[in-house]
């Protein structure tokens with residue numbers, strides 16, 4: 001499924017932010033149309049990086065640029081991004097069809113025939129054809145994440161932000177969902193930022209890596225280069241874990 005706009009390069013330009021007693025300094029580029037993994041120890045600031053790109057956090061200073069355009073102060077709902085979290089992506093009282101349809105039409109107005117078709121084809125694409133009327137609680141964790149994927153497909157946004165989307169799944173399912181992400185990414189070519197704790201997932205999916213520690217970006221590099229950074233103890237520890 002193609003996306004509306006070209007996938008943007010995203011730049012965090014000398015971003016400073018203080019949350020409670022934690023200070024962040026982020027200065028890095030996220031390449032367009034690639035899957036970038038954001039890795040690092042717990043508390044390093046990975047979710048904060050995602051929140052800055054999504055607009056849920058606003059820098060104290062510095063800028064957030066999409067293809068050079070300054071979106072630092074733009075509201076999250078106006079940014080060209082879709083989000084998938086580890087849990088709680090779905091509304092429990094709405095069926096699968098409606099949960100996906102919200103991606104096109106957040107106000108739940110009646111869909112056009114073309115929009116209904118787009119929802120059904122997105123559900124087919126993620127392997128959930130025929131499950132339209134099911135409620136989220138009747139689905140497995142992997143199926144629920146597939147519904148969240150289908151919603152991002154109908155939204156057609158050029159940036160996909162994912163915060164440990166497979167962490168709650170067992171290892172086999174995690175691998176098959178990673179396969180699905182990889183297939184969908186080949187089709188959409190969106191700019192994906194994937195927060196992950198899982199070095200195998202990073203190796204399997206990412207072409208670029210941002211490695212964070214204590215609120216700063218320690219490495220921003222192509223995956224092959226990142227995997228060779230045996231000079232950085234925190235990276236060695238991550239790769240050995």
Ligand SMILES: Nc1ncnc2c1ncn2[C@@H]1O[C@H](COP(=O)(O)OP(=O)(O)OP(=O)(O)O)[C@@H](O)[C@H]1O
Pocket residue numbers: 019020021022040041042043044045046047048049
């Ligand atoms: N709103 C906030 N107020 C105060 N402190 C915060 C806030 N948000 C994040 N922090 C702190 O900033 C640090 C980084 O948090 P963040 O969630 O970005 O890390 P993370 O790398 O995603 O961690 P994890 O892997 O454990 O999810 C943590 O120490 C956290 O307690």
